[in-house]
Amino acid sequence: MSDLALFALGAIAVLLLVLLKERLTGFAAQRPQDYLDGGPEMDIRRHLNGPLICEGVLYGPLGRVSARFVAQMHGSWDGNTGRLVEEFKYDGGTQQRREWFLTSKNDGSFLAEAPDVIGVGQGVQMGSAIRLNYRIKLTQSAGGHELDVTDWMYLLEDGALVNRSQMRKFGVKVAELVATIRPVTP
Known part of the structure; x- marks a missing residue:
């Protein structure tokens, strides 16, 4: 076997090991059941x-902060049907509005829809965590890409949430978001 073929096989093996490590030990390895207790x-x-x-x-593909934001949010529920309005203000002056329509089911799962979400997001809440998977279409000013998103929200003792999201294109992480969400106190 030639040196080039051996190098190529080695490179493929390293890539597979990196992908396997991420799948078994990283962000994607979490399961809702991990947060039952x-x-x-x-x-x-x-x-x-x-x-x-x-x-x-918001972190870019190289792991550096690409944007900071503050969002005013308001959730309202009528039984198992909810609406969550988000008004984002980014450090660069950009503003964004998203309106989620949520349907909670009795088994802990829920559905999430928004105008920039392709299809219906699938969520599950178990114990102290939520996982939501959806596909989003970015605005043209942000490139117009379609990304696969996994949101994890973790409930803290004081009622605040820590949100960690990863956005992927063709399975490759292109962005990550880390945020806190807490009730507004009068």
């Missing part, structure tokens, strides 16, 4: 309700 019990109808403040950062 310990911590407060998450209920999106309660914890994504009323006025909320969200503060966070």
Whole structure:
């Protein structure tokens, strides 16, 4: 076997090991069942309700902060049907509005729809965490790309949420978001 063929096989093996490590030990390795024991019990109808403040950062593909933001949010529920309005203000002056329509089911799963979401997002809440998977279409000013998003929200004892999201294109992470969401206190 030639040196070039051996090099190519080695490179493929290293790539497969990196992908396997990420799948078994990284962000993607989490399961909702991991959060059944310990911590407060998450209920999106309660914890994504009323006025909320969200503060966070968006990391680009190289892991550096590419944007900071603050969002005013407001959730409202009628039984198992909810609406969550988000008004983002980014450090560069850009503003963005997203309106989620949520449907909570009795088994802990929920559906999430928004105008920039392709199809219907699939969510599940278990124990102290939420996982939501969806496909989003970015605005033309942000490139117009379609990205696969996984959101994890973790409930803290004081009712605040820590949100960590990863956005992927063709399976490759292109952005990550870390934010806190907490009720607005009068």
